[in-house]
Amino acid sequence: MRQQSEQVSATPRRRFFTQAGAGVALLALAPGVRLAELAVAASDDEPVTDAHRWGLWVDTSRCASGCDACVSACNDEHGLTGMGRPETDAQWIRKVDLKDETTGREVSLPLMCQHCEDPPCVDVCPTGASFRREDGIVLVDKHICIGCRYCMLACPFHARSFIHEDLSGQKTYSPRGKGTVEGCTFCVHRVDEGRTPACVEACADAGHHALVFGDLNDGEGPLAKALASAESDELRSDLKLNTAVRYSGV
Amino acid sequence: MTNSGTFQVLRPSGAFWLTAGIAAALALMGLAGAHHMETEGHYVTGMNNRVVWGLPHVFAVFLIVTASGALNIASISSVFGQALYKPFARISGLLAMALLIGGLTVLVLDLGRPDRLIIAMTYYNFKSIFAWNIFLYTGFLAVIAVYLWMMFEPRMNRLTRPAGTASFIWRLVLTTGTGLIFGVLIAREALGTLVFVPMFIAMSLSFGTAVTLLAILLVFRLSQAPVGDEILIRLRTLLAYFVIAVGCLVAVDHLTRLYVAGHTEVETFLLMEGGIYPLFFWAGQVLLGTVIPVILLLASRSGGVLKTVIASALVLLGAFAQLYVLIIGGQAFPMDIFPGYTESSSYYDGVVAGYTPSFPEFALGLGGIGLAALIVLVAARVLPFVPQVSVKQPAG
Numbered sequence: 001m002r003q004q005s006e007q008v009s010a011t012p013r014r015r016f017f018t019q020a021g022a023g024v025a026l027l028a029l030a031p032g033v034r035l036a037e038l039a040v041a042a043s044d045d046e047p048v049t050d051a052h053r054w055g056l057w058v059d060t061s062r063c064a065s066g067c068d069a070c071v072s073a074c075n076d077e078h079g080l081t082g083m084g085r086p087e088t089d090a091q092w093i094r095k096v097d098l099k100d101e102t103t104g105r106e107v108s109l110p111l112m113c114q115h116c117e118d119p120p121c122v123d124v125c126p127t128g129a130s131f132r133r134e135d136g137i138v139l140v141d142k143h144i145c146i147g148c149r150y151c152m153l154a155c156p157f158h159a160r161s162f163i164h165e166d167l168s169g170q171k172t173y174s175p176r177g178k179g180t181v182e183g184c185t186f187c188v189h190r191v192d193e194g195r196t197p198a199c200v201e202a203c204a205d206a207g208h209h210a211l212v213f214g215d216l217n218d219g220e221g222p223l224a225k226a227l228a229s230a231e232s233d234e235l236r237s238d239l240k241l242n243t244a245v246r247y248s249g250v
Numbered sequence: 251m252t253n254s255g256t257f258q259v260l261r262p263s264g265a266f267w268l269t270a271g272i273a274a275a276l277a278l279m280g281l282a283g284a285h286h287m288e289t290e291g292h293y294v295t296g297m298n299n300r301v302v303w304g305l306p307h308v309f310a311v312f313l314i315v316t317a318s319g320a321l322n323i324a325s326i327s328s329v330f331g332q333a334l335y336k337p338f339a340r341i342s343g344l345l346a347m348a349l350l351i352g353g354l355t356v357l358v359l360d361l362g363r364p365d366r367l368i369i370a371m372t373y374y375n376f377k378s379i380f381a382w383n384i385f386l387y388t389g390f391l392a393v394i395a396v397y398l399w400m401m402f403e404p405r406m407n408r409l410t411r412p413a414g415t416a417s418f419i420w421r422l423v424l425t426t427g428t429g430l431i432f433g434v435l436i437a438r439e440a441l442g443t444l445v446f447v448p449m450f451i452a453m454s455l456s457f458g459t460a461v462t463l464l465a466i467l468l469v470f471r472l473s474q475a476p477v478g479d480e481i482l483i484r485l486r487t488l489l490a491y492f493v494i495a496v497g498c499l500v501a502v503d504h505l506t507r508l509y510v511a512g513h514t515e516v517e518t519f520l521l522m523e524g525g526i527y528p529l530f531f532w533a534g535q536v537l538l539g540t541v542i543p544v545i546l547l548l549a550s551r552s553g554g555v556l557k558t559v560i561a562s563a564l565v566l567l568g569a570f571a572q573l574y575v576l577i578i579g580g581q582a583f584p585m586d587i588f589p590g591y592t593e594s595s596s597y598y599d600g601v602v603a604g605y606t607p608s609f610p611e612f613a614l615g616l617g618g619i620g621l622a623a624l625i626v627l628v629a630a631r632v633l634p635f636v637p638q639v640s641v642k643q644p645a646g
Contacts, residue, residue: 087298087604091597098591107591111599120437126380127373144369147362149302150380156437157587158597161299162362165291178291179362235587239436250588 053136053244054186055216056200057226058109060249062210063203065108068095070211073202074112077187078174083165090161090176092184093199098250107250110199110211113138113159113184114235114243121151121160130181136216136244137186145180152181156236159183186213216244257340257634258473260627266472273623280617283610284359292362295611300603301581306360308573309615312457313353313622314387314428315450316569318421319458320345320465321394323485325421328397328414334481337637338466339414343398344629345465345622346421346458347391352622354387356614379430386424393420402633425454432576439516440580445506449499456492457569459485460562465626467555472627473636482558490547493565497540500572519583520575524602527579530571539568578605 074080074093082089093112099105115138121130122138129145132138140151140160152160160183163176170176173189187197195201200211214223232246260266287295297304323342327335358364374381397413400406429450435441463485470477504521507513521528546561582603587593593600630636 088293094595094597096595096599123377126378128375144373146366146370152302164293
């Protein structure tokens, strides 16, 4: 009976201590949980490192002449709408059709910013608006671009465009504005989320799989394996720019 | 150095107001052109994604190159101690500053975002030759301002020579920087050569001397001070040698490319088949800008204002033709991204880029010249830049 009464009296006491302990534990852990959330959110602000070097392989044998799925995807992704003036409209990626002058062999391929390791556009930019991230992606800081277009003169690939008139309907993740220079960003907003650029996705969706995106530093990754399996080269290799985009079949 | 007492300000006259009015009208027209370009966007110009630098840059580079050369007379006077040139040293320094301000104004107003000028002055990429040039230009203005002060202030006259030497060195570095803007563009076949460095220095000596001759004749006419024959003859001979020097370096530039296998295509374009560019080269730069002025300048050793004016104007016409071919022709020729292949795309790969200058950009360029002229006239109106007496003999 005494034991019983002790058990009866001990139960609420134990429950109290259990609940109090849990409360204290919750109070102690909650800030930590919150901090952990903040730490994840803050990762966007952390500096990009050179642990990765993003690159692209273009297998021209798989690239179909007349197909512009990559171009359309880029235009949709970044809100590039032409004004009906081809000489001044922006093009971040374009299809180029080639014909070998000796053999007559025809090749079709997409051409965009080659994300050089030593980018001439970055060298010549007076304000530093043209810059290369540690992971190799070459971008334009639209806030400090003064629109001098010297980078466009220096680029060996005509990879950049100047915004010649007012724009509307820009995407929040892809800032653009009249009077500044722009070009392929490797869809940096998608890459930072662990996704691939829009052109690569569109090419795969179209069933061609001519574009392989990945980390050049990752020896076991799909890009490194693809590059190891086939002969490839950079465009204008004579300039020794060590581009991140490699082509096979030209 | 000449005592400031022997100099005078420009007296207002009908001719003065007419000249100043024309200069101001040009400057205003340039501002209007720039305003139109900036509000509408650059699509209203002839410039596009292939020819990104157009007529404004031809004018701007002309003015900047000419600015450093306009300092020649002052340099000859202060650095090389030629007393004959001393009466013209002040106007030479003023011209250099005014032309540079005119050129920089054109350059800045052509920017996609001229409202961000403060960014160009606060954010620097020191690997960029363009960023160096910002320092070279602003420094040039400061150095010449000090140099002029040394000339104007009798107590400071003893420092004229060191200030002149500093300006002379600065101007050589400045023109080197301007030449390098195009000289470092390795991807462009018609550009990207270090011959541009001595060539731009020679160009500055030639264009600068031609502009100085015209400016001296104009300003002295407005002040009714006669320019002596001796100075005209000397400057004309000097100009002839500078024009020949430019011609030699231009020949070297073309011949080196013609010699190197694989580069003949760009030369065929520039010298024979490129439409307006060979026309501008042979008719504009070679015939009107080099051969005829050299004959005019050297054929007779006597004075003659008209002959001087015609020869100097032709040299400047040739200068524009040269810069048009260099800057715009250099961009119009397609880059060979895929050697051995013919290329075609929606972005004009493999074809000669089109460029048709529009009125707003032409107005902007002329505005730079108008602004430079206006600065010279206003400055000469308020400060004693012009010698008071006949300058056949060294004054002071």
